[in-house]
Amino acid sequence: MKQYKPKNRLSSQAYINGVLAGDRVMLSRAITIIESNLASDKVLAKDIVQQILPYAGNSIRIGITGVPGVGKSTFIEAFGLYLVKQGHKVAILSIDPSSQRTKGSILGDKTRMEELANLEDAYIRPSSSGDTLGGVANKTGETMLLCEAAGYDVILVETVGVGQSETAVHGMTDFFLLLMLSGAGDELQGIKKGIMEMADMVVINKADGDNITNSKLAKRQYQNALHIFPLGESGWSPVVSTASSTKHIGISKVWDEVLKYKALVDDNGYFIKNRNHQKIQWMYNNINEELKQMFYGSEAIAQTLETLEKDIISSEVSPVKAALEVIEKFKKSF
Amino acid sequence: MKQYKPKNRLSSQAYINGVLAGDRVMLSRAITIIESNLASDKVLAKDIVQQILPYAGNSIRIGITGVPGVGKSTFIEAFGLYLVKQGHKVAILSIDPSSQRTKGSILGDKTRMEELANLEDAYIRPSSSGDTLGGVANKTGETMLLCEAAGYDVILVETVGVGQSETAVHGMTDFFLLLMLSGAGDELQGIKKGIMEMADMVVINKADGDNITNSKLAKRQYQNALHIFPLGESGWSPVVSTASSTKHIGISKVWDEVLKYKALVDDNGYFIKNRNHQKIQWMYNNINEELKQMFYGSEAIAQTLETLEKDIISSEVSPVKAALEVIEKFKKSF
Numbered sequence: 001m002k003q004y005k006p007k008n009r010l011s012s013q014a015y016i017n018g019v020l021a022g023d024r025v026m027l028s029r030a031i032t033i034i035e036s037n038l039a040s041d042k043v044l045a046k047d048i049v050q051q052i053l054p055y056a057g058n059s060i061r062i063g064i065t066g067v068p069g070v071g072k073s074t075f076i077e078a079f080g081l082y083l084v085k086q087g088h089k090v091a092i093l094s095i096d097p098s099s100q101r102t103k104g105s106i107l108g109d110k111t112r113m114e115e116l117a118n119l120e121d122a123y124i125r126p127s128s129s130g131d132t133l134g135g136v137a138n139k140t141g142e143t144m145l146l147c148e149a150a151g152y153d154v155i156l157v158e159t160v161g162v163g164q165s166e167t168a169v170h171g172m173t174d175f176f177l178l179l180m181l182s183g184a185g186d187e188l189q190g191i192k193k194g195i196m197e198m199a200d201m202v203v204i205n206k207a208d209g210d211n212i213t214n215s216k217l218a219k220r221q222y223q224n225a226l227h228i229f230p231l232g233e234s235g236w237s238p239v240v241s242t243a244s245s246t247k248h249i250g251i252s253k254v255w256d257e258v259l260k261y262k263a264l265v266d267d268n269g270y271f272i273k274n275r276n277h278q279k280i281q282w283m284y285n286n287i288n289e290e291l292k293q294m295f296y297g298s299e300a301i302a303q304t305l306e307t308l309e310k311d312i313i314s315s316e317v318s319p320v321k322a323a324l325e326v327i328e329k330f331k332k333s334f
Numbered sequence: 335m336k337q338y339k340p341k342n343r344l345s346s347q348a349y350i351n352g353v354l355a356g357d358r359v360m361l362s363r364a365i366t367i368i369e370s371n372l373a374s375d376k377v378l379a380k381d382i383v384q385q386i387l388p389y390a391g392n393s394i395r396i397g398i399t400g401v402p403g404v405g406k407s408t409f410i411e412a413f414g415l416y417l418v419k420q421g422h423k424v425a426i427l428s429i430d431p432s433s434q435r436t437k438g439s440i441l442g443d444k445t446r447m448e449e450l451a452n453l454e455d456a457y458i459r460p461s462s463s464g465d466t467l468g469g470v471a472n473k474t475g476e477t478m479l480l481c482e483a484a485g486y487d488v489i490l491v492e493t494v495g496v497g498q499s500e501t502a503v504h505g506m507t508d509f510f511l512l513l514m515l516s517g518a519g520d521e522l523q524g525i526k527k528g529i530m531e532m533a534d535m536v537v538i539n540k541a542d543g544d545n546i547t548n549s550k551l552a553k554r555q556y557q558n559a560l561h562i563f564p565l566g567e568s569g570w571s572p573v574v575s576t577a578s579s580t581k582h583i584g585i586s587k588v589w590d591e592v593l594k595y596k597a598l599v600d601d602n603g604y605f606i607k608n609r610n611h612q613k614i615q616w617m618y619n620n621i622n623e624e625l626k627q628m629f630y631g632s633e634a635i636a637q638t639l640e641t642l643e644k645d646i647i648s649s650e651v652s653p654v655k656a657a658l659e660v661i662e663k664f665k666k667s668f
Contacts, residue, residue, distance in 0.1 A: 046652070225558065228556060228558075230530075283653040283654075284657075291625050295625055315387040315390075318476070319616035321384060323617045323619075324624075
């Protein structure tokens with residue numbers, strides 16, 4: 001009953017030493033273990049993460065989202081290059097629960113971010129795959145901790161603005177950046193409700209050439225819109241700006257705003273409060289997902305639910321009664 | 335081991351007949367049974383709701399929210415009076431999970447809505463109490479079904495714009511109305527993020543006297559803001575208008591918009607789709623709450639979590655590992 005165990009695995013201490021020394025190869029190998037679904041790797045990964053914890057956290061974590069076509073990778077490359085020039089070490093990660101199904105991850109395209117990928121102080125890791133958003137978020141979250149322990153002080157976490165993964169990214173970052181295009185209206189259809197309200201900053205990308213006037217107009221519209229909406233607990237008022245990633249215009253402005261935000265939330269205590277809250281929430285997300293898995297993962301429960309859904313729609317059973325029935329069934333299964 | 339059973343209870347059929355005949359006294363007595371926490375009443379309530387189901391649903395359900403001070407009860411009274419004059423039967427319910435703690439429910443104040451309360455075609459039921467939001471939502475949801483079976487064709491469900499109860503109200507209504515005041519900025523602090531995006535209509539209340547100019551300005555600001563945000567699945571573009579509840583101005587406009595909305599969603603199929611979705615979701619909300627109760631209701635689990643939270647904040651344990659630990663403990667408890 002021995003499970004398959006890869007032969008080339010080192011001791012947890014070897015990975016930890018390598019990561020702490022900033023060794024990129026060892027960092028990549030450690031992340032591979034975190035992403036692995038093998039039982040033996042899971043034990044190893046838990047050990048590595050556990051021991052790396054005291055060295056993690058010393059970074060600013062920036063979530064970046066926007067619908068496909070908004071120029072996300074071009075922006076991230078320009079932003080990453082700028083940060084490296086400023087003396088930062090930048091890690092670029094992503095959350096993309098759809099990558100497994102579509103056989104292509106958002107950072108997986110090798111032709112993307114070529115210039116950035118060649119820099120010593122930039123580390124790009126394509127999206128890990130996973131069955132559930134929670135699983136993917138765990139892996140990206142732990143990868144982030146490893147990158148921090150390896151000395152990366154700016155972490156960019158990318159996702160696509162079309163699903164629930166924004167909430168996951170928002171829940172693991174300090175600052176949330178939404179990329180938009182001018183021509184408000186059409187492209188908004190791709191952004192899910194609620195994502196706009198998470199944004200600490202909206203950047204109207206591709207503000208160049210014929211697009212400059214429209215971008216300025218869009219900027220003003222978003223500014224008006226965002227000021228109508230309530231302030232978050234951070235006390236930060238969301239900022240709107242324009243940028244051209246290809247022409248490297250408006251990129252430093254983004255970093256300036258991140259620094260302003262950081263100064264504000266360091267000062268008012270929200271930074272550490274939010275980090276602690278996120279860590280605790282991370283545990284609860286895992287617990288709740290596991291509880292749901294125990295219930296919804298059962299074949300018998302799934303069949304009962306299918307029948308009950310039909311009965312509810314045809315008004316044969318009330319929703320409250322249906323819930324009680326299936327919970328009783330679950331309890332009896334132990 | 336016989337549990338306390340109230341003596342004045344009738345058969346479920348007696349309540350059902352009374353409700354279907356539109357007998358207000360029987361309706362009130364049936365709702366009291368739904369709100370009761372006695373075991374025998376719960377059995378009776380389940381039976382009543384189950385049998386009333388085929389007669390429920392024939393109404394438009396309107397959720398109404400806004401922070402304290404916005405003039406919610408004055409608006410509801412004016413709106414209710416208008417609807418009754420138009421020949422409708424109006425039931426006014428509320429969700430207020432805080433009512434138990436504060437010993438005062440939002441519709442409980444007897445001096446409120448006096449004129450409306452005296453009309454034969456208006457039925458006002460103060461918020462039921464409950465330990466959890468889910469429990470309160472169940473009771474209000476089932477009360478709504480009873481009111482519909484009793485012939486009320488407009489259901490207004492009120493809540494306070496400061497907490498999670500908005501999501502519950504949004505999840506059980508067809509149309510969601512947000513009351514605001516002019517002077518955008520200050521009063522917004524009371525509205526939680528995300529509530530604005532639920533609104534099908536925003537009404538700037540107290541638009542009278544010196545306030546008219548400000549209200550018109552606020553209307554334009556909200557209009558601009560809401561148009562920037564993505565459309566919901568209903569295909570409805572949220573509307574902003576002004577009203578003076580005390581002067582009965584702008585009240586008919588609200589109903590006109592509700593009717594326009596209804597025509598749109600009847601036509602595009604969203605009305606029935608959303609109703610079915612809500613019914614199914616109602617079951618899942620109950621299931622998920624029950625699962626959480628099984629876990630978090632355990633004293634041993636609660637103690638473990640308290641320790642783990644501290645260990646997570648001090649970086650002694652990783653969030654993922656902490657979750658695994660406590661889930662293992664839970665599984666062993668069966």
